[in-house]
Every structure is written in C-alpha cells, then in structure tokens.
Amino acid sequence: MNLTAEEPVRPAVPHGMRRVPLARGFLTVVLSTLGLLLLCAIFAPSAVAPGALAGSLPFAAVLMIVGLAQMLVVQQGGFDLSVAGGVSLAVVIATHLPAGNDALLLPAAVTAFLCAMAAGLLNGLLVGVLRLNAIVATIGMNALIYGGVFAVSGGVPRTTTPLLAAIAGGETAGVGNAVWFALAILLIVTFALKTTVVGRRFEAIGANPLAARAVGLRVRLYQTMAYVCAQILYCVAGLLIAGITREPTAFQGDPLLLPSVAVVVLGGTSLLGGRGFPISTALAAFFLNQLSQFALAVGVPYSAQAIIQAFALGLGIAVYSLRRPGRNRKSAGRTGRLGKPGNTEEKHGTVTS
C-alpha cells in the first residue's frame, strides 16, 4: 500500500490509526454506535434496558440480514429494490401455506426459498446478462413479486404457525433466536467474502468488472449470483419476521427498503461496487434500530423523532464523507501516476485500502 507516502497530506487522521488500518467506515460506525449508546444511557436509559433490547434486537437482526443482502448487490455496482417484495413473499408463503399447521411449515419454507431463488435468478439475468439498469429491473421484479404476494394472500394477513413463532420469536441463552440467525449469516457472509477464492473473486469483479473479465473471471455469473444470494437472504428475513410478528401483514417488507440501503452506506460499502464491509453493515443495522428506539424512548413528538433519526443518519454519513478528501487526493495522485482518468478513484480506494 502507498499509505506511508501519503501520510504528510493526511494530518486529520490520528496517529494511532495509521498503524492499524481499519476498514473504511468501520471506525465511524463503531464510534457512532458507542456515542448513541452513551446518549441512550444519559437521556433515555429505558432504550438500553434489557427488556427493551430483547424486544428490539430481533428487528435489528432482520435489518442486519436484509442489509447484508443489499450489500452483496451493491458490491456488484447494483441496487436491489425488490427487497420489499422478496421479504413480503416469504412472509405470506410462511403464514398462508401452512395456515397454522406446523406440519406444513417445512414445505412452505422450501417453497419460499425456491421462489426466492427464481426471483433472484430472474433479477440476475436481467441485470447481469441482459445488462438492464439494476434499479429499473428490480423495480419491475418487485411489482412481479407483489403479484405473487397477492396471489398467495389476497393482501390478507394470517396468524403465524406456533412452530415458526417458537423458532424465530423464541430465545436461546437469553438472546432472541433471530439474533443468532443474523450472527450466523454474518459469519457465513464474512468468511465467504474474505477467505474463499469465490469471495475474493466476487469482490474483485465488483471493484472492476472489465479488469476481471480481462483476467478470465466469469463476471456475469458472479453478478447474477449476487442477486440470487440477496433474495435467499430476504427470504430468511421474511421467515424471521413471520415468526417474530404474530400476525404479519402482506406488506411487511415495505419499511425495509430504505433502511437496507442506508445500512450499506453507513457500513462504508461504495455504491460504485467493490469491497464489502459485512461487520460494519451489521453494526450499522444495530445503530439504526437503536436510533429509532432512542427517538421513541426520549418521548418527543413524532415529528421530532423523525428529525432526530434523519439528523443522526445524516451526521453518520457526513462523518464518513469528511474522511474522503485526503483519500481522494491519494487516489487521484495514484491514478495520475498510473495515467488513468480520475473518475475511477472511488473504486481504487475500495480495492487498495
């Protein structure tokens, strides 16, 4: 790395940080989360009470899983706006097909996963192979999936099965099972991305698809797989919501769309693709969830709650962005030396940092 050569032009970075290079955004999200917990402890202690955490962490877990899914797609330079449909479809399949009968839960879950894979494959084909714009393709897919949601449910909520409620809504060792599921998925995604050949290729393709193709990597296959994996994770999130919420509506995925993108951005993954930051993304999900608990716990009117959340989110992204100028100069210098246009600086930053 060229970090030592650039040290004089990055005076804003404290001395200690240079010795231990941290993932971009990780420090920001950790500090933001610690700051928020401190604020909670001072101004709204009920937001960090054990009961409140036990009640809210399952929702953070769901957001974490959806965020990790969105991160995989963003790593390939895409966006997946079919998250709402994907989650909602899993919810209605898991509640309507068994209709309260535990014995039918497994076939319903298998059906949900098959549907998710089909939707992901279609997304992948549209974006990865047919080269459609990701936003347009996934909006269309979302409408298509919602057609399925209405076909299964007619828009009507149904009470979840006792088995699913016990699996997703129950607790193991004092912690909600949904949290364990999310942590397991976080481990799998992190190890797959960071320690396997497939994962390294996945990140390299996201950083620079043209270069990856030049060295013979199967770019389209990897891009397609990002959408398939994302839908599978949406399906897991949907199954968890179906269990956590006793009578989920048919539109349970809708409120997850914007937060899923927000946690990816807060986690530091570049929207242009490349390196992913699963742990930062997971922490960002906890941060966002805790932020809404804080806003609720301080007991201010709804308008003020919305302002507090937007302000904190903006501050989080701003802190992250404030670290950019030094990095940009570094990248610009390097790209200058390489004789490449400066507009690729973001991607260089993500690969080499």
Added chain:
Amino acid sequence: MELSRRNRLVALTAAVVALALSGAARAEVPSWCGPKKASLALLDGFGGNSWRLVTTASGKQEAALCPSITKYEYADGEGNTQKAISDIKSMAARGVDALVVFGDAGPAVLPALTGAYKAGKVVVPYRVDVGGKEGRNYTKFIGSSFRDDGVSWGNWIRSILPDGGNLLFLSGPAGNSQGLDELAGLKSVLDGKYKFLNPAPFDVTNWDPSLTQQVLTAEISKNPKIDVIVSDFGPSLVGALPVFKKFNRSIPALATSDGNSLGCFWVDNHQDNPDFKLFTVATGNDNVRLAVDWAIAEVTGGKLPSEQIFKAPVFENSVTGQPSPVQCRRDLPGAIYLSAKLSGDDQAKAVNK
C-alpha cells in the same frame, strides 16, 4: 258435504299461507329500497386487506336486499389514486346510476366525484372525508363517528379505573384524522386524573404490527406503570402484547376495536395476565351498509335512512359481558371481524377466496 267442507278448509289454509308469504316477501324488502330500477357500483380506493374484503362482501350483501338493483359492480383502486379516479369516471361513463365510494385518496378524488354527480349520478362517498359539500360535489357523505369510539373507550376506562390511571394511546400514521377524533372523544370523558404517557397526540404505528411491536417495546421499557392501552386497530396489537412477558409484567387493560385474532388472544392469555381486561367497539365494516342504503334510497326512490353517520356499536366487554363477552371462533381465520353483520362463515369465504 264432509268433502266439500274439507275442500273449503284446504282452500282457506292455502289462501292464508299465500297471503302470509306475500306479506313476508314485502316485509323483506327494506324501506330504503324504492321501486325504480337502477344499477349500483361500489368503488374501493384500496381493496387488498381483510377488513376491505369483509366490507366489500357486506356492501354486496346489503345491495342484494333490494330487488330494484338490477346490476352491481365493484372496482378496486389498488391503492393507486389515478386508478381510483379512473374507476369513478369509467363507472359513470358506463351508465351506472349510483356510486358508493371509499375515497382513500381523500380530496384527490373529489373532482371525479363532482363530475359523476353533475352527470346526474347518485354519489355517496363514505368513511374517509373527501372534502366538498353535499348537494354540490356529491349526494351524501356517510362518515363514521370516531369521536364516539373515543367516548365509549373513555367511559369504560372510567368504569374500571375510577381513581384515574396511566394511558397509552396508539393510532395509525402521524396526524391521521381518525386518531385525532378518537383522542377528542377520549378527552371529552377523561379528566386530569388520567395521564397520557404517549407523546401527543398519539404513538404512531402506521397500523403495522411490526412497528406496533417496536413502539410498544419502547413504551413498556420507559413506563413502569401502564394501566390501559387504547388502540384503534386491535388486531395489530396481537403480535405486540407478548412483549409484556419479556418484562415480567401483566398485559394491562385494553380498549380497542374487535378482531377474531384479538378475541382468541384474550381467551388464551387472560388467566396468566390478571390485569388483562378487554373492551372493543365494532371495527366498522357495517359503515358501508349505511352508505349503500343511502345510495339505493336516493336512486330507487326509497325512504331515506334516519341515520346520517355511522356509529360503531360497543361490541365486547370482558368485565360485564355486555353487550357481549369476548368472542373467539377458532374455526375461522383470525383476520375477520365478528362484530360485522356479515356472518363469520361468509367473512371466512370473503377472506379466503
């Protein structure tokens, strides 16, 4: 002679039976159903949930009581304002004589309603205020008295907590007029001894079970003593109420609207939760019946109903059992409303179609 007497007896009996039958047939035709033949359309802004499905089936059943209605049509705006407007215009253009409209989009549909009214149609918007004036923009608006719901809840709260107590009021989206009207009703009955713990005017839940669960978690954690929860959509609380168990607290008294899943939840949980009393008002599916009655009376020349506004009747009271004890039909789906005139089995058919 004997035979002739028997013949006369038979003839007399037949005449009496025929007279009784014709009288009964006349009695079955309600007074609001006049002699003039006409067609009627029910237009929904959004038809994709169980409440709407039950309401639609109720409207159809009411219209079927009047033999003068030769044709009955239904259109679902699917939550799309433009489609809702287009549905209104298209029904008017197709020569439908009377339109009963659930104007979800509010004043946005007023120009279309005014156009249909000026074209000589009978136009009856109901439940959601669309602005405008009777006799200028439409024939008659049949609102629902949400304030009366608040008054009913307030009176019950006074009966179970004569010395005052802590209340938590949950409603739907921020600023929705239903919640504000209900609050006005509550406050007209409850004096300063009753403290509202939520931020004014109410805790925002969007009537979403998942958000309700998160909001309730924060409120329970923050407030060690909650005596009554007031909510205008009872079934959305079913997923959230088990949160009290996480805090080792009894579910408090609940003043809300009815739903089969909520009734069954009370039956299953009231013994373990000594403070869990339940009071419900009808969820208001029968609002559509009054609107249909008015539209048919206007278009067929029948007698105008005396009621001009729908008042949701009190339904369940777990303390006194008056007007009815808590209802639970486990053989029927959770997402039906036993307070509606439409029978539970017919509702199940409407919801499961």
